[in-house]
Amino acid sequence: MVWEGSSAKGRGAITAASSGAFAGLAYSEPARIGAPDGETSPEELVAAAHAACFAMSLAAELTRAKAPPERLTVRAEVVIDEVESGDHRIVSSALTARARARIGEDAFRAAVEAADAGCPVSALIRGTATVSVDAELQEV
Amino acid sequence: MATERRAEVTWSGDLLEGKGTIESVGSGAFGPLPVSWKARAEEQGADTSPEELIAAAHAACFSMALSGGLARAGHTAEALSTTATLTFVPGTGITKSVLDVQGDVPGMDEAAFREAAEAAKENCPVSQALKGNVELELSARLL
Numbered sequence: 001m002v003w004e005g006s007s008a009k010g011r012g013a014i015t016a017a018s019s020g021a022f023a024g025l026a027y028s029e030p031a032r033i034g035a036p037d038g039e040t041s042p043e044e045l046v047a048a049a050h051a052a053c054f055a056m057s058l059a060a061e062l063t064r065a066k067a068p069p070e071r072l073t074v075r076a077e078v079v080i081d082e083v084e085s086g087d088h089r090i091v092s093s094a095l096t097a098r099a100r101a102r103i104g105e106d107a108f109r110a111a112v113e114a115a116d117a118g119c120p121v122s123a124l125i126r127g128t129a130t131v132s133v134d135a136e137l138q139e140v
Numbered sequence: 141m142a143t144e145r146r147a148e149v150t151w152s153g154d155l156l157e158g159k160g161t162i163e164s165v166g167s168g169a170f171g172p173l174p175v176s177w178k179a180r181a182e183e184q185g186a187d188t189s190p191e192e193l194i195a196a197a198h199a200a201c202f203s204m205a206l207s208g209g210l211a212r213a214g215h216t217a218e219a220l221s222t223t224a225t226l227t228f229v230p231g232t233g234i235t236k237s238v239l240d241v242q243g244d245v246p247g248m249d250e251a252a253f254r255e256a257a258e259a260a261k262e263n264c265p266v267s268q269a270l271k272g273n274v275e276l277e278l279s280a281r282l283l
Contacts, residue, residue, distance in 0.1 A: 001201045003220040007208035010217070014196050017223060019179060021188035022170045024199045027200055036167035041145055042204075042266050044169070045197035048147035048162050053190035060155035068154040075149075080265055081142040089268045091142070099240055120233035121190050125191040 014040065033080075043078045043090065046125075050093050051076035053121035054133075058097060061111035061118070067103035070140055074098075092130040095123075100138050108137045111122075144227060149175070162188070181230045189227045198237050198266045199224035205264035209256040218244040237270055238277040245282060254280050 003012040007029050031039035044070040055074040062069050075096045083089045095116075099108065112135040116122050122131050144166075151160040160175040179187035199222045212218050220243050227236040239261060243253055257280035261267055267276060 001196065001203060001222050003203035003217065003222070005207065005213040005281070006216050007204055007216050009213070010204075010207050012200055012203055016192050016196060018192050018195075019186055019188045021173050021186060021192070022196075024218050025169050025196075025236055027204075029204060031167075032141070032204070036145070036169070038168055040165060040167050040169035042201035042264075043143070043198040044145035044147060045193045045200065046266065046269070047145050048149070048165055048171075049190040049193035049197065051147045051149040051221075052160060052188075052193065055149045055151040055160055056155055056175075056177060056180070056190070057151065059151050059158050059160075063154040068158070070152060071149040073148065075146060077144050077146040079142050079144050087263060090265050104170060108213050119145055120228065121194065121201055123192075123233055124273050124276050127271055128269050 014045075021133060043080045046090065047076040047078040047093065050078065050095065050119075050123070050125065052122045053119045054095050054097065057115035057119040058099065058111060061114045062099070062101050062103060063124040065103055065111050066109050067101040069099050071100045072097060089130050090125065092132070093125045095131070095133045097133065097135040098138055098139050099135065102140050103137065107136060109137070147171075180228065189208050189228075191226045191234060194234065194266075195224040195226040195237065196269065198226070199239065201264040201266035202239055202241070206241065206257055207258035208245075209260050210248070213248075213252060213256060215245050215248045218242075218246060234270075234274055236275045236276050236277065238279070241281075242281045243280070243282050248282065250282050
């Protein structure tokens with residue numbers, strides 16, 4: 001990625017160097033803290049990573065329980081806030097998952113718990129912030 | 141003030157053969173983007189992965205923090221070019237993030253630049269979230 005200028009007035013552009021899946025995404029400090037106005041931010045990228053990571057972990061756990069999902073929808077909401085030191089920190093990531101799979105409620109709960117325990121991005125975030133999971137099984 | 145950022149992902153099928161999509165993000169800046177286990181752990185194709193997204197977040201966060209540090213030291217970067225490379229070990233997790241930054245900062249000496257880069261590596265919010273679980277490395281130089 002490339003950054004030009006000071007933090008308050010400068011601008012950055014983010015590119016996925018390995019896959020090329022995205023390129024030249026703009027970001028800036030005002031958009032990071034205030035209204036995004038079409039610009040992404042480090043926290044939004046972390047939210048995308050966390051949602052994708054949890055979806056894969058839950059797919060793996062449901063498959064292990066012989067119920068590969070027809071469809072999972074996972075949303076992650078990452079919160080960054082000013083802490084006592086005056087610095088900004090990621091303080092939480094809240095996952096909301098909706099799953100269509102042929103599985104009983106108890107086995108589903110166990111799969112959700114295992115997915116959260118096994119997702120590497122959950123493990124990262126949990127080191128310094130809160131991770132919560134709201135999961136619901138939907139009829140197939 | 142707390143700021144919320146969100147993303148939504150869908151997945152169909154098992155882990156190894158299933159397909160995922162980062163459908164949308166709150167800002168609308170990107171998506172839909174395909175994600176897959178293959179791109180994550182086997183061979184890098186055109187699909188993205190959670191680790192690539194974390195790498196993008198880390199490089200972006202670090203660069204913004206460094207530009208702030210440079211400003212506090214009385215300097216403005218003409219350009220900072222940063223690459224973050226994340227290591228993912230299946231079964232273990234994310235083990236390392238290596239930041240590599242090249243700066244074009246008029247009037248600044250190499251030692252001061254490295255010091256500012258080291259501070260940004262320690263303090264940017266994504267570094268703070270990674271620290272403890274993930275080894276952080278930095279290589280910084282002026283152009």
